[in-house]
Amino acid sequence: MNKVISKFIDTHSLSVEEYESLLNNIQEDEKEVLKKEAVSLATSVYGKKIFARGLIEFSNYCKNNCYYCGIRNGNKNCERYRLTKEQIFECCDLGYEFGYRTFVLQSGEDLYFNDDVMVEIISHIRKKFPDCAITISIGEKEKSTYQKYFDAGANRYLLRHETANKELYEKIHPKEMSFEHRMKCLQDLRDIGFQVGAGYMVECPYQTNHDLALDLKFIEEFKPEMCGIGPFIPHKDTDYRNEKAGTLEKTLLLLSITRIILPRVLLPATTALGTIHPLGREMGVQHGANVVMPNLSPTEVRSKYLLYDNKICTGDEAAECRNCMSARMSRIGYELVIDRGDFKKL
Numbered sequence: 001m002n003k004v005i006s007k008f009i010d011t012h013s014l015s016v017e018e019y020e021s022l023l024n025n026i027q028e029d030e031k032e033v034l035k036k037e038a039v040s041l042a043t044s045v046y047g048k049k050i051f052a053r054g055l056i057e058f059s060n061y062c063k064n065n066c067y068y069c070g071i072r073n074g075n076k077n078c079e080r081y082r083l084t085k086e087q088i089f090e091c092c093d094l095g096y097e098f099g100y101r102t103f104v105l106q107s108g109e110d111l112y113f114n115d116d117v118m119v120e121i122i123s124h125i126r127k128k129f130p131d132c133a134i135t136i137s138i139g140e141k142e143k144s145t146y147q148k149y150f151d152a153g154a155n156r157y158l159l160r161h162e163t164a165n166k167e168l169y170e171k172i173h174p175k176e177m178s179f180e181h182r183m184k185c186l187q188d189l190r191d192i193g194f195q196v197g198a199g200y201m202v203e204c205p206y207q208t209n210h211d212l213a214l215d216l217k218f219i220e221e222f223k224p225e226m227c228g229i230g231p232f233i234p235h236k237d238t239d240y241r242n243e244k245a246g247t248l249e250k251t252l253l254l255l256s257i258t259r260i261i262l263p264r265v266l267l268p269a270t271t272a273l274g275t276i277h278p279l280g281r282e283m284g285v286q287h288g289a290n291v292v293m294p295n296l297s298p299t300e301v302r303s304k305y306l307l308y309d310n311k312i313c314t315g316d317e318a319a320e321c322r323n324c325m326s327a328r329m330s331r332i333g334y335e336l337v338i339d340r341g342d343f344k345k346l
């Protein structure tokens with residue numbers, strides 16, 4: 001076996017140059033070795049258990065204009081919606097009945113949901129479901145705002161870093177957005193005490209193996225509790241409409257590598273992975289993922305939260321998604337559990 005791979009399996013760490021060389025030179029049989037190692041690590045920490053997060057996509061209004069994203073502000077074809085507080089609470093009620101013990105509140109950067117509104121929503125859910133984790137994923141805010149969410153009872157925050165290369169970050173985002181600010185947000189969230197989720201897209205426009213190597217090094221050093229990794233998928237109303245989607249193969253490889261870097265990380269088999277292949281999420285788990293995020297949003301708004309084309313499950317009821325996911329996991333020998341599924345500290 002290639003020396004870099006043996007070193008990686010032994011030490012769970014490589015230099016940026018070595019990560020890049022691993023990605024450039026890996027052979028099929030070596031991918032199999034990494035896959036086995038990743039699954040064995042995931043199983044030794046979390047068993048054959050998969051944690052489910054009920055995802056509530058509560059608004060697709062967004063002030064940002066990330067060039068790859070279907071709900072970016074500049075997309076005039078996007079039909080906007082915003083759930084009411086009551087609708088959000090109903091999603092949680094339903095989700096609790098279905099066995100979810102983590103709710104993920106995700107949206108575009110919608111200024112309607114200011115600090116007071118968010119604090120009211122978080123406090124209500126915290127009071128009603130003391131045994132559940134609350135995850136927020138609504139983008140970049142001031143540290144004082146993050147602190148208010150935390151004090152109101154939120155436990156986790158997902159904010160993908162998107163890319164650890166400043167130059168690439170600046171290529172795929174408009175000039176109003178800054179790499180430094182995104183990174184500062186991740187640090188603020190960590191300092192406040194959130195379980196923090198970083199993450200990146202695989203094979204987004206302009207991305208090279210060097211960029212991915214920087215992502216891997218960043219993950220190794222920042223040590224997020226969660227890491228969202230999914231293939232880039234073009235959206236018809238963006239300038240990247242004719243770009244190729246990220247591949248299944250590359251995404252699965254990066255999931256395995258990420259699991260080996262951080263054996264305890266909470267690693268979702270993402271909806272984007274399920275979108276590029278009908279068994280993408282199952283394969284994600286078989287490469288080291290241990291989290292899935294079925295959709296809990298009301299059916300009538302599902303088809304409007306479209307970050308990329310051909311998103312799956314947009315016509316399903318929340319109950320169907322829950323049952324479908326349970327069946328998918330049990331078919332591959334895993335159990336979807338009723339559990340908060342917190343990060344397991346050493």
Ligand code: SAH
Binds near residue numbers: 109160
């Ligand atoms: N506004 C929130 C939530 C963003 S949507 C935030 O800023 O964190 C969640 C993630 O979807 C993004 O972080 C991005 O990595 C991913 N995403 C957006 N457009 C995508 C596309 N075209 N293909 C694949 N993933 C995409």
